[in-house]
Amino acid sequence: MRNTRARTPYRLAMVLTAAATILLGVLAQGASAAPAGPLARAFARAATAHDVPxxxxxxxxxxxxxxxxxxxxxxxxxxxxxxHLVANPTTHTLKKAAELTGRPVATLQKDDAANIAGGAALLRSHADDLGLDATARKDAGRWYPAVAAYANASTPEVARLYADTVYDLLGRGLRAPARDGEIVTVAPREVEAERGAYARTRDLNAQLAAPDYPNAGWVAASSANYTASSRPSAYAIDRIVIHVTQGSYAGTISWFQNPSASVSAHYVVRSSDGAVTQMVRDKDVAWHAGNWSYNTRSVGIEHEGYVSDASWFTDAMYRSSAALTRHIADRYGIPKDRAHIIGHNQVPGATHTDPGPYWDWNRYMQYVTGGSNPAPGKYWVDTHAAAPGHSSPGGTRTGTLNQGTNYVYCRTWGPNVQVGGDYNHWWLKTDLDSGSPWQNQWVSAYYLARWGNDVAKDNSGNDIPNC
Structure with missing residues (x-):
């Protein structure tokens, strides 16, 4: 009989020094000694109630x-x-969790403790389907097929990718901040994951190279979710659109393989290590921008995470995505600037807000261009608030430049903008984050965060040149 109980690589001893191991152990003991917060208590109650590790x-x-x-x-x-209890046309785990726990769907959607209980009940139901008895349930490694089933993945390969991610976290341990500041911990441990049939499933972490980007793996999206084409001969490619998935890496890959999704992107980037999966050929038209014209002219890159949570946007993700963007830009002759590398929120008619306020455009574009300075003719500035954009200095309102680090091209003297004792006559030409048109619009230098009244300097203190 084939031995399917494979020792996984998720061992603390293989990735940490002995001193770090001791330190983490001390931290874990300290965390367990501290009073548990509401989220930690909810996990403990749900685990006990449903006999889940x-x-x-x-x-x-x-x-x-x-x-x-x-x-x-x-x-x-x-x-x-x-x-992540799901309610979509093909997956109904939210409804099943409600049935298993006897709690209303609306409660499971919004109440954290109820949602955790629903997830635990659902995971236990998968274990029961697999025949795990009370003894087997005490071994976290025996739950691997149940975790894979929890993913509701489109293919066994994606289910394995999902379960491997969970067991990687379990092996390395985690110290996770919740939104209210509570810290939930998992002590690192050595885990033997019993993959069962998944031991013979293709590992997407070691997958075949993608057809268009050598550093990516290839997993094809459903043909129902994109339009076959012959770009760039059929349509010129002159934009790269940055997205955030509003979901996990494995979940997004699975969703793009679901024929009912009616959505896709060319690439998906993982948060933890920057791994890239290509799902639609560059030559084909992915359905990612919500605007057919922009779909035909752009390459879409999805990034694992949620727009409201900065913890997903790791340096590994930024660097990997920037390398991908640089490759695409070089391949199709796309200028490496914010007029051509845009957020989903900047697509005309967009109803989405991604990549959102926590996406660090300054850092990302520095990685894309390969240096610490913006492209020639652009000057980085910080704005203390969202700045209204105008068609001309003081003219018709056209959109918004989001608060944060942005770039501008040049300045011109124009109508005074004053609030209280603060004022400025300078106006800056720039590209807006939203509005139509969004390129080459004007914002008042009143919104510059670093300098006093009636000046227009970049973040280094240099005068922005006149237009």
Whole structure:
């Protein structure tokens, strides 16, 4: 008989020094000694009630949502709450969790403790379907097929990718901040994951190279979710659109393979390590921008995470995505600037807000251009508030430049903008984050965060040149 109990690589001893191991152990003991917060208590209660390993339950939740219930708002694939209980045309785990727990669907959507209980009940139901008895349930490694089933993945390969992510977190341990500041911990441990039939399933972490980007793996989206084409001969490619998935990496890959999704992107980037999966060929038209014209002219890159949670936007993700963007720009002759590398929120007619306020455009564009300075002719500035954009200095309102670090091209003297004792006559030409048109618009230098009245300097203190 084939031995399917494979020792996984998720061992603390293989990735940490002995000193770090001791330190983490001390930290874990200190965390367990401290009074548990409401979220930690909810995980403990749910794990006990449904005889599910507590740490495995936390690791699964963290892989799904980073323990953020998003105030009851659904993910892109219709998942709710910390445990990502799903209600979409093909997956109905939210309804099943309600049946298993006897709690209303609305409660499971919005109440964190109820949602965690629903996720635990659902995970236990998968274990029961697999025949795990009371003894087997005490071994976290035996739950691997149940975790894979929880994913409701489109293929066994994606289910394995999902379960491997959860067991990686379980092995390494985690210290996860919740939205209210509570810290939920999982102590690192050595885990033997019994993959069962998944041991013979293709590992997407070691998948075949993608056809258009050598550093990506390839998983094809459903042909129902994109339009076959022959770009760039059929349509010129002159834009790159940055998205955030509103879901997990494995969940997004699975969703793009679901024929009912009616959505896709060319690439998906993982938060933890920047791994890239291509799902639609560059030559084909992915349905990502919500605007057919922009779909035909752009390449869409999805990034694992949620717009409301900065913890997903790791340096590994920024660097990997920037390398991908640089490759696409070089391949199709796209200028490496914010007029051509845009957020989904900047697509004309967009109803989405991604990549959102926590996406660090300054850092990202520095990685894209390969240096610490903006492209020639652009000057980085900080704005203390969202700045209204205008068609001309003081002219018709056209949109908004979001608060944060932005770039401008030049300045001109114009109508005074004054609030209280603060004022400025300078106007800056720039590209807005929203509005139509959004390129080459004007904002008042009143909104500059670093300098006093009636000046227009970049973040380094240099005068922005006149237009």
């Amino acid at each position: 507590r740490d495995l339950l936390v690791a699964l939740a963290y892989a799904e949502t980073h323990l953020d219930g998003h105030n009851g708002a659904p993910s892109a694939s219709g998942g709710y709450g910390i445990m």
